[in-house]
Amino acid sequence: MYLHLGQEVLIRKSDIIGIFDLDKATVSKRSRMFLAAKEREGKVVYVTTDLPKSFIVCENGGESVVYISQISAQTLLKRCNYILKISFI
Numbered sequence: 001m002y003l004h005l006g007q008e009v010l011i012r013k014s015d016i017i018g019i020f021d022l023d024k025a026t027v028s029k030r031s032r033m034f035l036a037a038k039e040r041e042g043k044v045v046y047v048t049t050d051l052p053k054s055f056i057v058c059e060n061g062g063e064s065v066v067y068i069s070q071i072s073a074q075t076l077l078k079r080c081n082y083i084l085k086i087s088f089i
Helices: 029-041 073-088
Strands: 002-006 009-012 016-021 044-046 054-060 063-069
Touching (some): 002 063, 002 073, 009 063, 016 073, 029 063, 054 073
Parallel strands (some): 044 063
Antiparallel strands (some): 002 009, 016 054, 054 063
């Protein structure tokens, strides 16, 4: 199954490590350092040109990739749960 992150970007649900609220997570120094390191490595994909609301960490080919999305973390989690419910039907 796939999760739509916005702007024609889909990721496999099985690749997702975590979905984080950008405002809440970046309060932590470790989160800011992680995002800065991924930015330097070129492992950040911006899915939006609008105000970002969430970031999604995925495992892709043995390396972690961060997607920055305009869709809230709560909405993305609801989509994941909806996909999970459909797969059991």
